[in-house]
């Protein structure tokens with residue numbers, strides 16, 4: 104089943120598939136090109152009938168990684184699509200319009216990690232207060248505690 | 259005359275005693291009809307993902323246990339699954355049965371809790387008291403086995419922390435078996451009570467399509483006929499070693515969500531019994547004693563009472579995770595309220611919002627505000643009264659049939 | 666004032682305030698109302714509005730968003746009013762103290778009259794905590 108998925112993906116998107124890592128029978132990690140990601144995600148969701156479980160954003164030395172975890176329930180597999188974004192200005196096209204389940208998690212990644220999602224339908228703070236300090240992303244590695252400092256406006 | 263915007267806004271929340279995330283709902287109503295819903299969350303965000311990066315793998319289960327008190331086994335369950343997935347570890351069978359037993363017992367206590375609150379919101383306080391009364395023995399069973407009523411701290415990467423003693427098995431068995439009768443009673447009442455039927459049937463319908471689009475999970479989606487159940491689809495622990503069925507229904511209304519939960523509890527009783535039987539024979543230790551977590555990444559999930567809990571862990575070979583991601587089921591279920599509430603009346607809104615089992619007592623402070631001048635129109639109490647009054651009216655109408663159900 | 670305090674020690678009406686807890690403390694509070702513990706027999710009742718309350722039960726470690734609300738709610742309460750911190754979270758923030766979304770502990774925000782520790786405290790412990798609070802208040806009045 105997995106091989107079918109990977110083969111199908113390679114046949115359809117070719118160049119955009121950069122790396123396939125088969126961790127075990129149930130888990131596959133596929134690195135893809137960030138520009139093609141919305142199409143690939145849509146293909147997973149519409150054509151393969153996968154369920155978007157969640158996305159994970161990670162701040163690593165080599166850039167921001169986002170993992171889109173798709174579950175194929177009929178075959179007991181989880182396929183994670185990995186994209187690697189630029190460290191300086193992380194930005195990617197939003198998939199929320201094509202895969203509605205992604206709307207909230209994109210808002211969360213934006214506010215906690217500062218990844219920009221282009222063309223997101225409704226980008227507001229989800230978890231943090233509205234007066235949270237601009238440009239301050241707590242899940243980044245270089246985040247500095249600013250509580251009680253001069254910028255702390257919460258009364 | 260220019261058309262006037264007649265919509266008014268009812269804020270619900272954010273304070274309520276029961277949910278994992280205090281949420282804040284704004285109902286936009288036009289007359290009696292709800293036309294739009296805005297959801298605001300974040301009253302409960304404690305930065306657990308970041309805190310987990312500072313703890314060792316042995317400590318993480320204790321932290322994630324405190325994500326949510328009702329699912330206080332589900333998060334550690336998914337967490338140990340994820341950590342074991344990093345290294346591809348296997349654990350002894352006895353530990354698997356103990357894990358499964360604790361997980362299912364928790365499902366029973368959580369669903370009973372929900373059932374009670376659902377009753378309260380409909381004005382059936384009897385159901386509330388009864389459901390919580392039958393929940394107490396479950397907590398006793400937890401106390402017997404784990405030493406605490408909630409927050410059991412049973413799980414560790416590689417196994418479980420405490421064994422279930424042979425002497426305790428008969429008591430646990432008696433408690434679990436004793437649940438069957440009250441559960442059947444609840445099932446019978448729900449099926450036969452005409453008021454519940456009138457109140458819950460065709461209310462807050464979530465279609466199959468909506469569920470798939472928004473990725474709804476657990477009983478919320480199973481009531482709409484979407485057969486997603488992680489325990490069946492991606493078996494872990496002992497779920498493929500015991501006999502049980504996935505419960506689904508077709509209609510997706512609040513009534514079906516009640517039925518799904520009641521039937522699921524009966525399935526859980528079945529699983530618990532089998533696990534206890536097996537624990538008498540299978541004695542191959544409770545801990546695999548893994549010392550090192552290799553570099554890599556792992557995904558673990560568990561079907562919590564509310565749906566799939568998802569944990570992702572990234573390891574670099576040290577004793578702490580580099581990144582820890584937690585996704586609770588309500589994160590996917592709460593947005594479905596957008597579709598389930600709109601189009602129904604205000605008095606149905608409370609039970610519909612409650613039906614996904616997110617935010618029950620959002621309720622302490624609900625006010626209806628006139629959008630034009632911000633004047634307070636209605637308090638939470640009023641809203642609750644509206645809901646309970648509706649039930650009472652229906653009770654009158656079905657009086658003759660009622661007597662036969664509640665003897 | 667002393668008369669008011671004395672009146673306060675009879676059938677206490679409590680308001681429950683969840684300031685980003687994990688829910689368990691909250692469930693145990695509700696548990697107190699159900700058949701096994703049934704504190705209504707002592708006249709203790711959960712009320713829906715803080716304006717009717719004699720005591721506020723605070724659970725949870727209070728994050729930024731909750732803190733703003735909590736301040737407002739406590740200010741709305743009719744005085745005198747006891748504030749009771751339930752659970753380790755409310756007493757000392759437990760393991761969440763270092764998180765980026767936490768500001769300060771409950772006792773920095775308002776006076777706290779009783780701390781009931783435990784994660785979660787057992788219902789019996791909560792009853793005992795309230796009894797101890799009442800006795801302490803009555804003893805202070807006698808002096």
Ligand code: SF4
Pocket residue numbers: 324327686687688689690724725726751752753754755759783784785786
């Ligand atoms: S003290 Fe424990 S049980 Fe209570 S809210 Fe905090 S973590 Fe939850």
